[in-house]
Amino acid sequence: MQDNKPVKSFIVDIIETIAFVIVAVIIIRFFIGEIRWIPSGSMHPTLLEGDRIFVERFSRFYDSPKRGDIMIFYPPFVELDNSFGGVFRRLSGFFCKDIAYIKRVVGMPGDKIEIKELNDGSSVVLINDKPFDEPYIQSKFDYIKCSEKMYCGPFTVPAGQYFMMGDNRGNSQDSRFWGFLPQDRFIGKAVFLFWPPTRMKNL
Numbered sequence: 001m002q003d004n005k006p007v008k009s010f011i012v013d014i015i016e017t018i019a020f021v022i023v024a025v026i027i028i029r030f031f032i033g034e035i036r037w038i039p040s041g042s043m044h045p046t047l048l049e050g051d052r053i054f055v056e057r058f059s060r061f062y063d064s065p066k067r068g069d070i071m072i073f074y075p076p077f078v079e080l081d082n083s084f085g086g087v088f089r090r091l092s093g094f095f096c097k098d099i100a101y102i103k104r105v106v107g108m109p110g111d112k113i114e115i116k117e118l119n120d121g122s123s124v125v126l127i128n129d130k131p132f133d134e135p136y137i138q139s140k141f142d143y144i145k146c147s148e149k150m151y152c153g154p155f156t157v158p159a160g161q162y163f164m165m166g167d168n169r170g171n172s173q174d175s176r177f178w179g180f181l182p183q184d185r186f187i188g189k190a191v192f193l194f195w196p197p198t199r200m201k202n203l
Helices: 005-031 084-092
Strands: 033-037 052-056 070-073 101-107 112-117 123-127 161-165 186-195
Touching (some): 005 033, 005 084, 101 123
Antiparallel strands (some): 033 052, 052 186, 070 101, 101 161, 112 123
């Protein structure tokens, strides 16, 4: 009879290696960070389509997002799959289909926010009745005009929630359309653009 022990040992080694890799990936993604790519132009000119960024996740254990931070998150209208398979896919990144957005924190809990169009055709975000300086946006003249269905204020950001906006104000589905973002929806903070090398920079 042929000895199958070497074959069984090889199979066991393969299974153990795969299990180790999966656990390592989950630990790294949950406690340290992950790599993401930019699929749309909503963050022009800061981030372009196809950019690769590193998203750190460890700071969420001891700190809250700050105004100006570029954050990855699950928008509030997306129903997350909380089954074992859904949680596993989010933790591991394998075959995860949950929609994630990338926007900038503009409104903090307790802030009074208003988006106002000025006489020269430009628009400005007022925070606590003061214009908010945003040198990173695409253009102060390129804004989606506010309508009654949009969140343009004035309003106060509720406790534990945030007002998120894309840097490309003329092409961004952000809090102006779907409202406030609960803090538990944040995934992590974009901290470094590493690809393409010609655009490498801290965020």
